[in-house]
Amino acid sequence: GESVGLHLPTLSVQEGDNSIINCAYSNSASDYFIWYKQESGKGPQFIIDIRSNMDKRQGQRVTVLLNKTVKHLSLQIAATQPGDSAVYFCAETPGTGNQFYFGTGTSLTVIP
Amino acid sequence: EAQVTQNPRYLITVTGKKLTVTCSQNMNHEYMSWYRQDPGLGLRQIYYSMNVEVTDKGDVPEGYKVSRKEKRNFPLILESPSPNQTSLYFCASSEDISQPQHFGDGTRLSIL
Numbered sequence: 001g002e003s004v005g006l007h008l009p010t011l012s013v014q015e016g017d018n019s020i021i022n023c024a025y026s027n028s029a030s031d032y033f034i035w036y037k038q039e040s041g042k043g044p045q046f047i048i049d050i051r052s053n054m055d056k057r058q059g060q061r062v063t064v065l066l067n068k069t070v071k072h073l074s075l076q077i078a079a080t081q082p083g084d085s086a087v088y089f090c091a092e093t094p095g096t097g098n099q100f101y102f103g104t105g106t107s108l109t110v111i112p
Numbered sequence: 113e114a115q116v117t118q119n120p121r122y123l124i125t126v127t128g129k130k131l132t133v134t135c136s137q138n139m140n141h142e143y144m145s146w147y148r149q150d151p152g153l154g155l156r157q158i159y160y161s162m163n164v165e166v167t168d169k170g171d172v173p174e175g176y177k178v179s180r181k182e183k184r185n186f187p188l189i190l191e192s193p194s195p196n197q198t199s200l201y202f203c204a205s206s207e208d209i210s211q212p213q214h215f216g217d218g219t220r221l222s223i224l
Contacts, residue, residue: 035210042201043116043215044155089154098162098209099170100145104154 012109019077021106023090028071030092035064038087038105047075047088052095077107077108085110114139117204118166118216125193126224131218133188135203145170145213146178146182155202161186162209162218193223 013019017108025033031052036044050057050064057064063076073090088106094101115215116137125131137144145160147170157170175190175197186205190197200220204213 032210036215041217043204044213045215049212068200082216089203090153097141098168099157099160100209100213101157102147103157104152 008108009104010107011015012111013080015080015082015110016096019080019108019110020076021075021076021077021085021088021108022088023025023073023075023103025071025073025089025090025092025101028068029095031095032093033063033064033066033073034091034100035073035078036089036091036102037091040086044089080108080110082112084108113192113211114214115219116203116214116220117214120140121217122220124224125223127194128192130191131193131221133190133201133203133221134188135188135216136184137186137203137205137214138184139205139214140181140183141205141207141214142180142182143208143211143213146176146186146188147202147204148172149202150199151215156184158188158201190221193221195223198223217220 033049035048038044048059048064061078065074087107089105090103091100125166134145142163146158147155149155156172161167205214206213
């Protein structure tokens with residue numbers, strides 16, 4: 001089956017620093033990738049997505065990088081704020097099939 | 113306001129007593145799915161539906177049933193709940209498999 005993993009289960013950063021959360025995937029046919037943020041007691045919230053025909057996509061304070069050669073996805077958060085403290089999940093869909101596959105999540109803690 | 117609504121939010125019940133968790137979305141989305149979230153395992157897809165009257169198994173369908181009689185509703189049914197189904201459940205919807213999903217706020221089930 002699909003395998004979507006994260007390099008680190010926890011990450012602590014100082015307020016104002018940049019954060020980088022990594023994700024590896026196993027299916028080279030995966031064509032759509034999504035990052036979600038989950039705050040305590042809430043459902044995952046969409047942050048940013050990227051399709052396989054792109055290498056980089058930027059949003060407000062967030063950037064997603066996709067390296068298809070090594071099947072690696074990263075989320076960069078600029079000037080991390082206390083409100084960014086949450087669990088972050090990557091997800092992907094394969095080129096065939098109709099399922100979403102999620103990683104196990106990275107817990108980001110921002111230190112004031 | 114665009115939203116996915118799940119009910120109940122919390123439920124404690126006993127082994128073998130049938131229960132239904134309702135899910136409704138107001139975005140006219142075609143794709144809906146159910147996930148369970150367990151510590152260290154991330155989100156795992158239970159069932160999904162591409163459209164009305166079309167449902168398919170995800171990665172962990174055993175012990176669950178779903179139905180999609182209307183576009184907006186996608187209930188999750190546990191015919192004979194068991195303690196290993198104690199978990200946090202999320203319903204989600206999206207326009208299709210190539211768009212990000214919107215999640216409900218979750219239902220925490222405890223099966224004693």
